Amino acid sequence: MDIQFILNELYEAGVLESDMKNLKPLTGGTSSEVVVVMDGTRPRYVIKQNDPAIVKAEAEFLYTYAQIEKLSRLVYVDPLHRYLVYTFKPGVAGQYCEGNKGELLLSLATEVIAQYKSLGEERDYGYSDHPFVEWRDFLLHRTKESEKIIQDVLPLEDHRFVHTLVAGTPQRNLKYLLHGDFGVHNFVFAENGTLTGIIDPDPVVGEPLYDLIYAFCSSPDELIVETILPAVEKLGPEMTGEYVLNREVLQGLYFRIATCIRHHPEDLEQYTKAWNYWLNRVQ
Known part of the structure; x- marks a missing residue:
């Protein structure tokens, strides 16, 4: 859509x-078309255009979690879901500084994930446009897609082992609306490294540990159990059920290695080192 047409709609609606x-x-x-609306010299709002299904899902996430301070406030959603408007989060996206991942994960667990809301039984797992009956089915789908990318970067027995782990995922009936792309590339930081915001959700219905492990694996530093365990322990049993952290992290790390190969090959050596560390903890 022409941005001037959108602006005129927003003026008429009293949004701007x-x-x-x-x-x-x-x-x-991001694959979206995104512009910031300035209030003088100050960034005020973000207008994001995307596929209607994606806009609808992102709007639901922001609306559902309007009480979470680290998320942008939803201001307006186009009735046809062609675009949405939300408040601008000050800071720089993706400028994560290594060395304080444990503190970051604790903040994410207590200030964001602990405030996630459980959904009703009628909702399916996964993405709104690609639903799954069981959580393990969504994870198996991700595992198969990741294997195509990883190929011989990991030995065949490792691929088989991950498939066995995922196939054995217990059905815990934990259905929460998750951010879905909860990585350092979508975290906004102030100049002093303080987390000021979280942007660009790709909402998934699933288990809350998925988002925390996603964040943990989204950078190659400090990928040891001591980094993530304190944050996991901040989530109550209603959010985790009976879990085995080593297995859960290994699954998330497998997905991240596939992403690393495609987008950050320079980090692959660190990730394979972490892979062997967690594999030894599981076996």
């Missing part, structure tokens, strides 16, 4: 004030 005409495009890894 008539003097908010300056725009600043945002670039990055």
